[in-house]
Amino acid sequence: MKRLPERTETTRLLLRQLTPADEPAMGASLRDSADHISPWLPWMANEPISRADRRELMSTWEQEWRDGGDAIFGIFLEDEHIGNVGLHRRGPTDSLEIGYWLHAGHTGRGYMTEAGSAMTTLAFTQPGIERVAIHHDRANAASGAVPRRLGFILAREVTKPIDAPGEEGVEYQWEVSRDAWAARAAAT
Ligand SMILES: CC(C)(COP(=O)(O)OP(=O)(O)OC[C@H]1O[C@@H](n2cnc3c(N)ncnc32)[C@H](O)[C@@H]1OP(=O)(O)O)[C@@H](O)C(=O)NCCC(=O)NCCS
Numbered sequence: 001m002k003r004l005p006e007r008t009e010t011t012r013l014l015l016r017q018l019t020p021a022d023e024p025a026m027g028a029s030l031r032d033s034a035d036h037i038s039p040w041l042p043w044m045a046n047e048p049i050s051r052a053d054r055r056e057l058m059s060t061w062e063q064e065w066r067d068g069g070d071a072i073f074g075i076f077l078e079d080e081h082i083g084n085v086g087l088h089r090r091g092p093t094d095s096l097e098i099g100y101w102l103h104a105g106h107t108g109r110g111y112m113t114e115a116g117s118a119m120t121t122l123a124f125t126q127p128g129i130e131r132v133a134i135h136h137d138r139a140n141a142a143s144g145a146v147p148r149r150l151g152f153i154l155a156r157e158v159t160k161p162i163d164a165p166g167e168e169g170v171e172y173q174w175e176v177s178r179d180a181w182a183a184r185a186a187a188t
Helices: 020-037 042-046 051-066 111-123 141-150 178-187
Strands: 007-009 013-017 071-077 080-088 095-102 131-137 153-159 170-177
Touching: 007 111, 013 051, 013 111, 020 042, 020 051, 020 071, 020 080, 020 095, 051 071, 071 111, 080 111, 095 111, 111 131, 111 141, 111 178, 131 141, 141 170, 170 178
Parallel strands: 095 131
Antiparallel strands: 007 013, 013 071, 071 080, 080 095, 131 170, 153 170
């Protein structure tokens, strides 16, 4: 697998691979946003974790990215950490899936739509990637609005186990193809 780029910039944001040095900022964002994020992200059940454990986790993410695996980017507004967005190799080999969360104080301004757009463009720089996916529980309307705004297509609904307290157990799977994304870029 080819290593994903380390960073990308958008009009308002810097998206870059996180390292253990980002632990204080990311830990603070999570603490501030726990009530907002916990209904939807299963791993929040393990929070709070110690600073040492979070540094260790972030070191694992950095190594995974170096080895050509998933990339978990911090989203930075000027120098402030305001969320994470990841590119994950979870599905078919020709597909990358975007995952995300935003600091509770930075929603409603289009930052995740902007970050999601940049990550989709980045995903299609990878040879062999023909589709980018976003999956979310049906009850998570704010999450679903992101792919809708980006022009993704709702490809399927899948019944799945409930992993987080806000979920209904129906996963919406959105996708955009390489050709559709290129056509959208050409039209804007
Ligand atoms: C999912 C999540 C990232 C969406 O955040 P969000 O703030 O709604 O999304 P965006 O940052 O793209 O902002 C979109 C909102 O900003 C508004 N907006 C303002 N300026 C905008 C701009 N320039 N471009 C796009 N939207 C803009 C939109 O109208 C929209 O507002 P609305 O919710 O009133 O319709 C956030 O709710 C979250 O972190 N949830 C918890 C974690 C989670 O569910 N993760 C996904 C698991 S599958």
